[in-house]
Amino acid sequence: MKRTASVLAVVLLAAGCSNGTSNSGGSSGNTPGVTDTEIVVGTHMPLTGPAAAGYSKIAPATKAYFDYVNANGGVNGRKITYKIMDDGYNPANTQTVVRQLVLQDKVFAILNGLGTPTHTGVLDFLKTNRVPDLFVASGSRSWNQPEKYPDTFGFNPDYTVEGKILASYVKQEHAGKKVCFLGQDDDFGRDSLAGIENILGPVTAKQSYVTSNPNVGPQMGALKAAGCQVVMLATVPGFTALSIGTAAKIGFKPAFVVSNVGSDPTTLAKSLGPAAPLLEGVVAANYLPLANDTANPWIQLYTKVNTQYNNNAELDNNVVYGMSVGYLFVQALQAAGKDLTRDKIIQAVEKGGFTGPGLVPVRFSDKDHSGYAGEQLTTIKGGQAAYFGTPFTTDDGDGAVTASTAAPAVPPANGIPAS
Structure with missing residues (x-):
């Protein structure tokens, strides 16, 4: 560094x-x-x-x-x-x-x-x-x-809000499966895990990483050994790519559900290089227009x-x-x-x-x-992110995850906010 x-x-x-x-x-x-x-x-x-x-x-x-x-x-x-x-x-x-x-x-x-x-x-x-x-x-x-x-x-x-939204998807779409977690060893990871466990209860296994050590082999090996079928990542982009790439190298093929802050497909594809097809089907979330929505x-x-x-x-x-x-x-x-x-x-x-x-x-x-x-869920298809479902909002406590009814705004004609 x-x-x-x-x-x-x-x-x-x-x-x-x-x-x-x-x-x-x-x-x-x-x-x-x-x-x-x-x-x-x-x-x-x-x-x-x-x-x-x-x-x-x-x-x-x-x-x-x-x-x-x-x-x-x-x-x-x-x-x-x-x-x-x-x-x-x-x-x-x-x-x-x-x-x-x-x-x-x-x-x-x-x-x-x-x-x-x-x-x-x-x-x-x-x-x-x-x-x-x-x-x-x-x-x-x-x-x-x-x-x-x-x-x-x-x-x-906030990461707890995001964790609750992503976990609600996992609870519905991966019911009965072993859900595990890898997160950054700071408030990013801890807040994300708090939101996830608010919805799912305790995860099957959890691991952490520090950004000064670009080796997640031990962590992914531990999650594989625990029989994890879904791995939720609270990772910055470089460690999202490391996690997915390392899992593939050891024959570990869980469904990945990733924090918004570590999920940009363009960034991940560059980091993974020839292994970029591993991103297909990765689920994440966002709250802004997607860059590919021309x-x-x-x-x-x-x-x-x-x-x-x-x-x-x-x-x-x-x-x-x-x-x-x-x-x-x-x-x-x-x-x-x-x-x-x-x-x-x-x-x-x-x-x-x-x-x-x-x-x-x-x-x-x-x-x-x-x-x-709040956020709306995305999935990667053909190397690009696409929204699915509806946007959701919640709080960082025990409040419900609910569909948002807010209508998207349109930019001013000149692209600059009016005074």
């Missing part, structure tokens, strides 16, 4: 930050990262390291959407500068680069910092410095603690932005995710108004009411900072 943090200099305009106080109220004139012409925000992302596969495409896609908005006048006359820092999915690096973004670069907010183990370590620092911590790229329940962390908000459905108006918008501002990168679900984050952030900026302050953007997000590309609503309120409310 790369131990020294590298910096991807992603600047949409010439730098020109405002003063360096941690002012949260007041006016935009004394708000860090905000001038009359610019809003500076930052993020930490695994551009290198064990989680780079797929995830390294997210922030450039968000930046591309900001470039598109900037080219059309920005937000309330301000253009967005997005500073992307590589933390290599290493929590020690995350603390270094986030401190740089806040203390040296004087960013207005941290946007979509990626990773459960990485972002957990900067929560208290961001709270102390009163920095808006928006739309974390992880489904950990840690982001939904409005009393403890009033400025932190999630984006992904008839979807959001995908048409993102394709246009991707072509013009993202070097025509291969459009996969990571790109869709990154642009959807950008769209939501612009909505939040519009809602916060022209006199932009940190307090006002927090108030705007808590007020909620955002509609966008999601198949289910976002839950933001003063009592709920958890992000998207």
Whole structure:
């Protein structure tokens, strides 16, 4: 793993930050990262390291959407500068680069910092410095603690919600079979397993992995020995591919059911190479339009932005995710108004009411900072993901898994949220 943090200099305009106080109220004139012409925000992302596969495409896609908005006048006359820092999915690096973004670069907010183990370590620092911590790229329940962390908000459905939805499918479609679990050895894995066992009861066998050790042979061997017929994975993409590939090598052929965050078919196929056909029939879930749905108006918008501002990168679900984050952030900026302050953007997000590309609503309120409310199941056919069934929502407790009745929104004609 790369131990020294590298910096991807992603600047949409010439730098020109405002003063360096941690002012949260007041006016935009004394708000860090905000001038009359610019809003500076930052993020930490695994551009290198064990989680780079797929995830390294997210922030450039968000930046591309900001470039598109900037080219059309920005937000309330301000253009967005997005500073992307590589933390290599290493929590020690995350603390270094986030401190740089806040203390040296004087960013207005941290946007979509990626990773459960990485972002957990900067929560208290961001709270102390009163920095808006928006739309974390992880489904950990840690982001939904409005009393403890009033400025932190999630984006992904939380992993317990996802676990309940995936387990409900397994309970119906694989009744009576031995169900097992492999998950990351942190809140990602633990929260996912909590949701799964809420629906199924104790699994037959469970294993964990750490991202610093790219060998899941012992874990898959143990699951095979336990007679597992269904294996549920709470894995980042590289470890999804490792798990499926390793299982095949030892003659282990369970049905795989995979967390959304580790299931992008394009990323997995690249990791598996000639073994990519092993992905056929894998079940996962998502809550955003699928990249291969060319008839979807959001995908048409993102394709246009991707072509013009993202070097025509291969459009996969990571790109869709990154642009959807950008769209939501612009909505939040519009809602916060022209006199932009940190307090006002927090108030705007808590007020909620955002509609966008999601198949289910976002839950933001003063009592709920958890992000998207649920997911819809997908399966891989012919190397591509396809939705089946209907979207579902639930909570991270004992609430029922229920079909969502929310109607999908259509993007504005110009692809930019109205103020």
